[in-house]
Amino acid sequence: MADGMLSLSWNNHRATFCHILATLREKERYTDVTVACEGKFYPVHKLVLSTCSEYFEKIFENTPCKHPVIVLKDVNRCDLEALFCYMYEGAVSVAQSNLGRLIKAAEVLRIKGLAVPDEPPISDRRTASSHHHHSSDDRSSPHPKRRRREENSHSHQGRSQSSPSPPSSPRPSPLHDGGDSHPAQRSRSDSQWGDHGATDREDGGMDGVADDRLGDHSTTSHSAPTPPQVEVMVDETLVKEEMIDQGDTGQEDMMDSGMDYGSVGSDSRLEGSAGGGGEEDHMLPGKYEPKANPSQQAIPEAVVEALAGPSGMQTWLGGGEMPSGFSGLEGYTGSEGGQDLHPPSQAPAAHQLVERETNCQWTGGRRARRDWQGLTSASRVHQCPHCSYNTTFIHNLKRHILRHTGEKPFTCPHCSYSTARKDLLKEHINTHTIEMPYSCPYCPYSTTHQYILQRHIRIHTGEKPYVCSYCSFRASCKTSLNSHLLSHKCEEGKDDM
């Protein structure tokens, strides 16, 4: 060693590195590839995938686009999440009963250390053997350490109690999982997103039923694991929707069955603000910071654009305009609760998968009312890929999808409030400026919100539009009626007893 040379060693380099990597994935920062599996999108980093799998490396080599989307078939979503955890953190906890399946998935993906022997980087060892020994040796085994990891608390503390994550997957991090929740008091939103995310997470739990598709693989002897069916598409390519003309009934099915991509939204966080959880994600109080990850928007945007196609028909991720060699997102299925996204020919069966009233908390009541008004489902042609919401106006769909993506570009200059809609921000700002644009014609009362005024005016007019269906009770506001209805419920309960 030359004289005067000092060896600077970062003792916690590995731990810090892994933690930051995991955090970056969690926050979907700098992700440059999206892996789609069973209807979920996982924004991850090429670097990490390439590092952990030559198979992925090869894919990226042959896919020079900026942000490819890799559609994995024959890989269970839970396994994939576990593998991501493994790749990012170097370890993952997995139920013994699921180990075989996980290893199978690792084999088809050629994950180093799990399915492929992990050769330590020789050159590195040569040059830095003195201080790397502790960090390189534990990765050289094809069998990972299997230990229980409880320190998942850094992600999603907010929802942890209501939605236990799968043991192997501290942070599934599906695309648009709910994104940036807002620290401001958002009890309702939080719970909404939280529920959403909880449902989703439960669905994705490791103790779920083993995926049959993978099960097939598991039963075969594995001399040379067959690569998974992978489809790569570039985000520059519009996801084209194909017309699914199933008549009215088909459309009804389409609408009633929810698409569940996971907590999209959520922070599911998508939270978003709606997200409930993940306050730690909130880094930009007071001003809008575009999401660092373009992919986060890429897919929904693409979907939206596709939805705007001239046909105006419900369409989905068919393969019509895929680059040659790619057949489309056949593997892009709704989660177990959602719809399989199949080419049109297979669509009808796919839409029967689920009968969730609505996966989207925001649409249910409204939708019902609209249907009463005779606006039948058949007339709504723009279908949200995340939930059962659909609308005749592409503009509305774009706005709606913001709820799933969690994007909130409009931020209040006076507080940390942010929203996806400019008009909502405008109303919110009124609460700061004490501007009361809505004045009561009957009294000096004025308020910040139009509907509040309307509600108030009913006091003067005596209008009671909310009628009890059990008795002659009428109320001027919905809340009063709801309270009243509770009394009927109580009476029913007594009668039952």
Place this chain on the structure above:
DNA sequence: CAGCAGGGGGCGG
């Protein structure tokens, strides 16, 4: 009863 956030419908530019 009011305050507030935020959902969707839909019109007009």
Place this chain on the structure above:
DNA sequence: CGCCCCCTGCTGT
């Protein structure tokens, strides 16, 4: 796309 409208749900007084 901006904006307005109507509405729901939750919360607090």
